[in-house]
Amino acid sequence: MSLVIGEINYTNIMPMFSELPRKELLNKGFAFQQAVPSQLNRMMAAGEVDLGGISSFEYAQNSSAYEVLPGLCVSSIGAVGSIFLFSRIPVSELDGENVALTSSSATSVHLLKIILNRYYKIFPEFKSEPPNLTKMLQHSEACLLIGDDAIKASWENEELYTYDLGTLWYEWTGFPMTYALFAVRSEAAYKYPYELQLLFESFHKSRLKNEQDEYRELTEKIRQSSGGSEKFWADYFRNLRFELTEDHFKGLELYFSLLEEEGYINKAESIKLWKPLREDQLSKVDIT
Structure with a gap:
């Protein structure tokens, strides 16, 4: 070995x-x-x-x-294309609302919390769940998905507000x-x-x-x-x-x-x- x-x-x-x-x-x-x-x-x-x-x-x-x-x-450097916040309402209106977080991630989960708290100055209620868009949105206004789960969800849900975390980070900081x-x-x-x-x-x-x-x-x-x-x-x-x-x-x-x-x-x-x-x-x- x-x-x-x-x-x-x-x-x-x-x-x-x-x-x-x-x-x-x-x-x-x-x-x-x-x-x-x-x-x-x-x-x-x-x-x-x-x-x-x-x-x-x-x-x-x-x-x-x-x-x-x-x-x-x-x-x-900007959009990553596979880390998305999907939301029923605009991100600026998520203060105090439930946001479901994928249980598959660590970097993206904490990146989202930082962006929402420090960039948007809003403070949702977070909970971790298995990555399934439909189930995550049953009791939450928004959810975070990463990887192939996020990609496939982005193909199928045009009615939701969709935010690319890479884009949000770059707009805020100017860094990769x-x-x-x-x-x-x-x-x-x-x-x-x-x-x-x-x-x-x-x-x-x-x-x-x-x-x-x-x-x-x-x-x-x-x-x-x-x-x-x-x-x-x-x-x-x-x-x-x-x-x-x-x-x-x-x-x-x-x-x-x-x-x-x-x-x-x-x-x-x-x-x-x-x-x-x-x-x-x-x-x-x-x-x-």
Whole structure:
């Protein structure tokens, strides 16, 4: 057994996973663990999974346990296209109303609370529920959905007010919003340096291959399994960002500071980046 990789079955993270040399990794002892974001957060925190695309909130909450893999994330500069607040009434009228929150998320749940409380100056009553739009709206004026649940709900509910959290964050702050960071538990990084280097390179190769293909092959696979038009998925991936830039770090620092001010986390440590192996160490890294 080598590294245990947490894999979220959401389309927004697929560019880093779809072109992995999965058979070779499995033959080398790597293991993949499927999970929704909230499950992956718990498994990472418990040490049941070594690395994965964890929520930015989970990183902020337990930053001392993790190191961030450079240049990998799921983020947007503006609209994200898969994190929506659906509401029967305008968002400005939600003060004191019930808002149902998906149980699948951590980053987006706290992002919504911050936006509503600090940006709109309104204070709804929140409750967590399984992600099902119809059931969530039975006793609430609005609900938050993420990932593929949010995408499919946006196709089917034109009568609802729909707010993209990436757009709201960018309009308010002017910074990208980073929803997931590729992080590794520090003890796993120390124990498996060569395996981690191999996986790190494989994630980047997968991302680059999809970008160079302009997501055409990936888009076709997703369209066949999940529906939607080719144009929708092409636009969706073009809006997402998968690289960490200086502005991403500034946006994360602001998000973390707001989480702290609102009492959702203790003080988060500065983001600690994992350091790839030097060239003189790379001879041991081999995927064949």
